[in-house]
Amino acid sequence: MPQKTRKTTTADAVRLTGLTKRFGAVTAVDGVDLGIDKGEVVALLGPNGAGKSTTIDLLLGLARPDAGTVTVYDLPPDRAVAAGRVGAMLQSGGLLPDLTVGEMVTLAASLYRTHRPVPEVLERAGLDDLSKRRVGRLSGGQRQRVRFAMALVADPDLIVLDEPTTGLDVEARRAFWTAMRAETAKGRTVLFATHYLDEADAYADRVVLMRQGQVIADGSPAHVKSLVSGRTIRATVPGAHLAELAGLPGVDRAETRGSTVLLTCTDSDAALRALLTRTQARDVEVSAHGLEDAFLALTAGGTR
Numbered sequence: 001m002p003q004k005t006r007k008t009t010t011a012d013a014v015r016l017t018g019l020t021k022r023f024g025a026v027t028a029v030d031g032v033d034l035g036i037d038k039g040e041v042v043a044l045l046g047p048n049g050a051g052k053s054t055t056i057d058l059l060l061g062l063a064r065p066d067a068g069t070v071t072v073y074d075l076p077p078d079r080a081v082a083a084g085r086v087g088a089m090l091q092s093g094g095l096l097p098d099l100t101v102g103e104m105v106t107l108a109a110s111l112y113r114t115h116r117p118v119p120e121v122l123e124r125a126g127l128d129d130l131s132k133r134r135v136g137r138l139s140g141g142q143r144q145r146v147r148f149a150m151a152l153v154a155d156p157d158l159i160v161l162d163e164p165t166t167g168l169d170v171e172a173r174r175a176f177w178t179a180m181r182a183e184t185a186k187g188r189t190v191l192f193a194t195h196y197l198d199e200a201d202a203y204a205d206r207v208v209l210m211r212q213g214q215v216i217a218d219g220s221p222a223h224v225k226s227l228v229s230g231r232t233i234r235a236t237v238p239g240a241h242l243a244e245l246a247g248l249p250g251v252d253r254a255e256t257r258g259s260t261v262l263l264t265c266t267d268s269d270a271a272l273r274a275l276l277t278r279t280q281a282r283d284v285e286v287s288a289h290g291l292e293d294a295f296l297a298l299t300a301g302g303t304r
């Protein structure tokens, strides 16, 4: 089969406008506005129940919004999917246990008018040694790789992955992301939901943080980290009162941690200067927040 020429359009890859989905009393997706440019690698992060999977279902045309719109390459999602422009790797389902891996991916390929050669896709997903194994006999991680191959086989412009590395060990996760990097180097657009914050930090250009159906932060991993003021200072400060420390320039919050104090800073340079000139501080350590801290701070109280 000939491979597709990647189409170029001026529109966004994905455009969600006022997107809303309710299940009874729960508003799973609550007025989400989001545009994803072509070639962007975007991580959708959020605690359990934040609305990530529902957003992905709406984006793939697997669920209908109660309000708002979704377009994928300027098309309604079901048409973009039918045209082979979107490859999806969902958390479960879609596999037939009696088929071999090769047959399963060939079947997925047959749904599209044009597709990539199946052996190439099997190799990309690390399945070339398993092509004759029945799907029902695969481990959880191997099944994930079959889903990945099925997502790639249509040669899609957009790849959507719902927690793609759940159940994979460290080595398999690394192999998965190496394969994904090779795919994104070709200019594909990627949206992935993950609970692994280190993956969002390492592999996404942009992090979209959701809580209770809404987007609460959107930017580079560095931007999301900076939203929770960036840095903390830990020090031993003999004779100091917490209220006094909290009042220093650049300090947002002061807490005791054992025999030391922990200062959460909006401007750690100013805070450090004040601490060293106005107090008896010693054993001073300054550290940047990891994405994990940013995530916890921004989504605190967000589960339901």
Ligand SMILES: Nc1ncnc2c1ncn2[C@@H]1O[C@H](COP(=O)(O)OP(=O)(O)OP(=O)(O)O)[C@@H](O)[C@H]1O
Pocket (backbone or CB within 6 Å): 023, 026, 027, 028, 046, 047, 048, 049, 050, 051, 052, 053, 054, 055, 304
């Ligand atoms: N089919 C459904 N029927 C009823 N409620 C649903 C349904 N699907 C999702 N919900 C609810 O909508 C909210 C959002 O769920 P969703 O699965 O989108 O979150 P998520 O961010 O993907 O969570 P997780 O990380 O746990 O997969 C939750 O409160 C969930 O219970």
